[in-house]
Amino acid sequence: xxxxxxxxxxxxxxxxxxxxxxxxxxxxxxxxxxxxxxxxxxxxxxxxxxxxxxxxxxxxxxxxxxxxxxxxxxxxxxxxxxxxxxxxxxxxxxxxxxxxxxxxxxxxxxxxxxxxx
Numbered sequence: 001x002x003x004x005x006x007x008x009x010x011x012x013x014x015x016x017x018x019x020x021x022x023x024x025x026x027x028x029x030x031x032x033x034x035x036x037x038x039x040x041x042x043x044x045x046x047x048x049x050x051x052x053x054x055x056x057x058x059x060x061x062x063x064x065x066x067x068x069x070x071x072x073x074x075x076x077x078x079x080x081x082x083x084x085x086x087x088x089x090x091x092x093x094x095x096x097x098x099x100x101x102x103x104x105x106x107x108x109x110x111x112x113x114x115x116x117x
Contacts, residue, residue, distance in 0.1 A: 004106070009060075016111075018030070020062075020064075024064055024066040025062070025065060025098040025099075028099060029062065029064070029096070029098045029104060031040050032098055032101050032104060033104060033108070034097070041059075050112035052104070056089070056116070057089065058085075058090045058091065058111070058115065059086070059089060059090070059091035059092070060092055060094060060107050060108075060110060060111045061077060061081070061091070061092070062096040062098075062103065062104070062107055063077050063094065063095045063096060064096050064097065064098055065095050065097065065098075066095045066096060066097050066103070067069055067076070067097045067099070067100065067102075072076045074093040074094070074095050074110070075093075076110070077093050078093050085110075088116045092110050092114075094106055094107035094110065096107055
């Protein structure tokens with residue numbers, strides 16, 4: 001990953017599960033963080049989850065595509081997902097735009113600040 005990501009994460013080892021609707025920008029976010037640029041992507045198929053490994057996971061939600069006029073605002077996503085009912089772990093909704101990178105590093109900074117070793 002890039003120098004900035006190394007600066008954010010340091011030597012912390014983390015497992016990150018990225019979920020989202022089709023065409024939500026998951027792959028675009030990954031490439032923006034890794035390469036520092038937007039790339040043309042094709043749909044990604046499949047993933048694996050081990051529930052036991054995720055039992056203590058904190059939750060970071062990127063409210064992506066904030067550059068679009070109809071994008072849901074973070075407080076709307078919080079309400080629709082019922083996040084205020086989650087009391088056994090930390091969670092955060094970060095507004096973002098994967099194509100420009102806006103909000104991505106801020107979200108990851110929150111993630112590293114709230115990650116328990």
